[in-house]
Amino acid sequence: MYRFLALHLFRFMEIFNLIRNMWLILILCLILCPNSVCSSLPACDLQIVPAYEDYEYVQDGDIIIGGVFTVNCLMAGYKIREKPNLTAMFCLKPLHHYYKNLQMFLFAIDQMNKNPTILPNVTLGYHVYDSCSDPRKAIKSVLQILSGPGKTIPNYSCRDHQKFAGFIGDQSLTTSMPMAQILSVLNHVQVTYGAMDDRLEKALFPSLYISVNEYFMIYHYISEVIRHFGWTWVGIISSADESGERASLLLLRILSNFKICVAFIANHGISVSKPERHVVESVYSGIKKSSVKVIILCGSYHDLIFESSLRKLFRDITFILPPNWASSISLIGKYPEILNCSLSLIFWSEADKNFKNFVDGFHPMIRPKDKLLENLWMTTLFCSSGNKEKDSLYENVYRISLHNCTGQEHLPDVGDYSSNRTTDPVYRAMEFLVKGLHVLYSSQNYSSLNGQTDDEEKYRHKFHRHLKKVSHAIVRTTKGNEEFIPQFAVRNHVFVNGSLFTRDVWMFLSNGSSHQKLAINSTLIQWKNKKNQIVKTA
Template identity: 40%
Template sequence: MLMCVAPCGSEIQRPSPACHLDLVRTIEDYEYVQDGDIIIGGVFTVNHFMTGLGPKKDYVNSMMVCLRPIPPYYRYFLTMLFAISEMNKDPTILPNMTLGFHMYDSCNDNRKAVKSILQILSGPGQTVPNYSCRKSGKLIGFIGDQNSETTVNIAQILALYRYTQVSYGATTSVLNDRNMYPTFLRTVQSNRTIYFILSNLLQFFGWTWVGILSSDDDSGNEETQLLTQNLTMKGICVAYMIKIKPGVMSITENTFKNSIETIRMSSAQVIILCGTFSSFMADLLKEVRHMLYDKTFIFGPKIASNAFLMEHFREMLTGSLAVEFYNLPVPDMKSFYDSFQVVNHPQDMLLEHIWLLYLHCSGTNESSNRFYSKVYKVSLFNCSGTKRVTEFISFQNPGLTDRVYKAVYSLVHALHNMYLSIGSQAPEKIAQIPKSQCSENCLPGTRKVPRSGIHACCYDCVRCSEGEISNVSDSENCQQCSYNEWPNEKKDQCVQKRLDFLSYSNDHLGLVFALFSSILCAITGLILLVFILHQDTAIVKANNRNLSFTLLVSIMLSFLCVFFFLGRPADISCLLRQISFGILFTIAISCVLAKTIIVCVAFKTIKPGNLWQHLFRTKFSNVIAIICSFIQIIICVIWLSVSPPFQDLDTSSYQDKIIVQCNEGSVIGFYSVLGYMGFLAAVSFVLAFMVRTLPDSFNEAKYITFSMLVFCSVWTAMIPAYLSTRGKYLVAVEIFAILSSSSGVLGCIFFPKCYIILWRPELNTKTSIMERRIFK
């Protein structure tokens, strides 16, 4: 261990040149620090590259700036924050210790990565190699980096100090050397494994003639060497190998022209991409784009996770094959990502830089705004800062998210297991601090209650009351959760109450109602079609076919209005649900009432052959239906004018959930609608019962009697059930009443007629009707 503690920090006013070595000076150092008992260092690549502002040859004195932050790489950065936050919440992992972090953006630059590592090792303040100025928190290891080039340089330094390093993206096989890199680990496979798999893939498809595009750097050289070795073993030949140097390349240069000509002239239809994907490789691909649409690209997971390549060359890469890492199980982090907005994290410079680059939003620093506006050649303006980082399409690509989470998870759990192992081996008695207290410590979720007596040190621990929590040990009082939250099972944290409503997608009861409503609506439509096709037959004409058609349409729409009752209530759906079913049911009952009155009047008060009998059969029935329906419409208009229904949240009926429901507004209006429907149904039932034995065609009065009996029975039973339920079950009761009563009317009135129309056509004649009347 070469690190030693020296007088640093505030005690050093002017560090000596030998102690202080600032390798890279940047305009903005993207540094993220959170204190804790245990510190995890992190070096992530978020910005794509760095550029210098100053003398080209004087690197130490030149100012460097990080450019082009990439949203999916920022996702990896946030994943480490999420993992540390989740493990801090878990009392079983490293109990009585808190995890902190010290993180930097390497900007995909080796020198910046080295500078960041030395800064983390030195602690806050000046970079002092070989000394630790950290006053609190013990540094246990490092996460990162993503690229092999920066990771190798980091690993060389950390190997000296024996610090554990877990990379989430470096694939170079150089790091397999346990002698040089004894503390290096990673959550991805090495290039040796990747290109072994890739060569097997080529052999499987019989592709023996391929081209290779590679970066001309350490990563590209290593990968092409491994690739050619594996290809040779599989009998696959390389048609050409183009290496792209990491320097400015113009289309006028001979090397660039030769590369384009090589690709154009080659008969190889398969091209392998390897090495480091850079802007120079992008330039070449862009120049030869028109020649590559019939080519098939093959590449490994490192290039497959490159968001820029996948976004800007999507059309050209269609049909390509990529070797990707298998997915590791990780928690859902969407809600955590959603919280990252500039308005919520004004100090997050990386987030601000992403907003500036992709949304042209100005930041808080005017000088930085002027600088970046000139560099990116964009005009900046003030933004609300409410856009979520998850709304960026590229951010939604998970990429190496699971690898980052597993890297943090593995490092922390390894430390946890080490502490458990040390604790089990040490003698239980000079290793533990003696404990002398009257009562045990009260855990989170409980509070202290003093015992009767004179000693304040003696107390009992009782669980917090309903709706209260305590999130610290030995709490004197419990805290009340807000109205939309409820304590978790341990009562040490408030969690959001679940919303309770009858859903048509995630609730089995809602699915059943939606299914039955659709089926009954379809059946009603089929009956309507049968009546339309047989509208000139005796059975359809006998009882005012216009009323029959209107009744069928209103019943069909009544079945469909059930969908207003499903799903999360909103103001518009609350308004429509009661009004729609009230008016539609009233139209249906008005038609039934009109049919009943016609039967009653025709056989009780009007002599056969009288002029009034013809008038009642043709006009009076329509007038009755219209007047009865219009009265209900007036009631609904008055209801909506005085106090219409609206969405309401019931937070008091249940402790652990919020009922999302419809407040009916005016209770008088709601029961007036129901009462009026009940009045019409009762009148229709009484009249139909009085004339049920008259010799009407096809026993119309008897059918109406049964249908109104079903209707009145259902709604009479619904009222007490409606008043005694809450939440989604209250809605379910009303839906059941709608479906049952509508089905009763449909079945009692129309099923017997459909039976005669479809299966007893010999009875569907005027002669048969007259004979049955005479017989009666």
């Protein structure tokens, strides 16, 4: 009890100190920057650390939606030649299956603008950045979006008549948390599309909405799969962070309810930042002794556990991957010997030809200003950008050799570019936010669109009130409305002659209630053992 109170007191003091510092900054900005700051007075410019490339996406509209998406996975420093004392942010390792989230956001805007029944006579615009999976870049992006295109001016927006609806983002707790800390102080709506953690408490972040919060459902279905095949002796491997600890304990509880025994939970020493090799090897020597043949992965995604010194332990083990692990196609393709015949639980959706056609338009020749797309072609297909200085930099950083491409190349298919609008996390987050806008403007006959009746503070207050109504409605209808029940599929990943083949082997389909029906075709599954049968565990 005391430990619980101490933990919450520590969290409260941490948030209190952050909010206090934010208010000091905002008060200082208000003193320095009166409401006529769009004349760009030097005292009002916030000198933010620059980025080598900012990855900004802007489209005008009556209502602007901000977006912060993780596409690049690492951040490094870059010395600016003209300013040797200044180090810029340099984003590294863009992943094309993360780029899909950005594409889905742009697709959602496009589809909703084409639908005359959602927001009649109103166009949606956007202002988007890549967070590069770094808290500093996420905060920088939030401040830039709130100020509007151009120079960053704290606590002021240089947009004209446009209303600002809120933010979509981000994917992980690492970037979503600092965003929530700032946006809750400023009372701006934030809808996450990937971050799932109980530290994002509504009491601490009243303007935060989580569109994907399905840990319990995910682990429940994984447990159903394990019970179906008669596996009663399994292991759990999780990341060594708080997310991994929470996830592993929840999974342990659900497995116990299914009368499935857990031989071990390995979540120590597997640190993403500074792994201690001897600790890792000690943990895995215990795994070897357990004789476990099925291991479930959980927590934050990382691939340290598949390093070469550990591979021999997993040749005979069937891995079960949750959605956040399975979404990394590069992980599965990187370790074919280990992950061959593995099973993964993924969000399932019906094919949407509109999205497929939309994605086909993302080509460097069609979108020459899309730097994320250009960088993906450089790092994935080794295509030259046409900029000698940039090519040289990327060849040195990534240790690759670039060449001129024909333009006929295509990025590898991330697997399933299909997306039913009610199941894709990004689309669902957008749908939720726009549903709140629809209720708000319908109730006012769009009278506040041009800013004639409401100032920004009143507008945000009204939007929050209507969004909460939408949020409660979604919670209530989840029990009886298929629209808000996510669909899942289980996939079997098989390597044949060096090529990866993925097939859906069964699905959890909605039957019109909160429970879902398990439809299985076990004959499609290929297993690691030669008999191509279910591996029975001890």
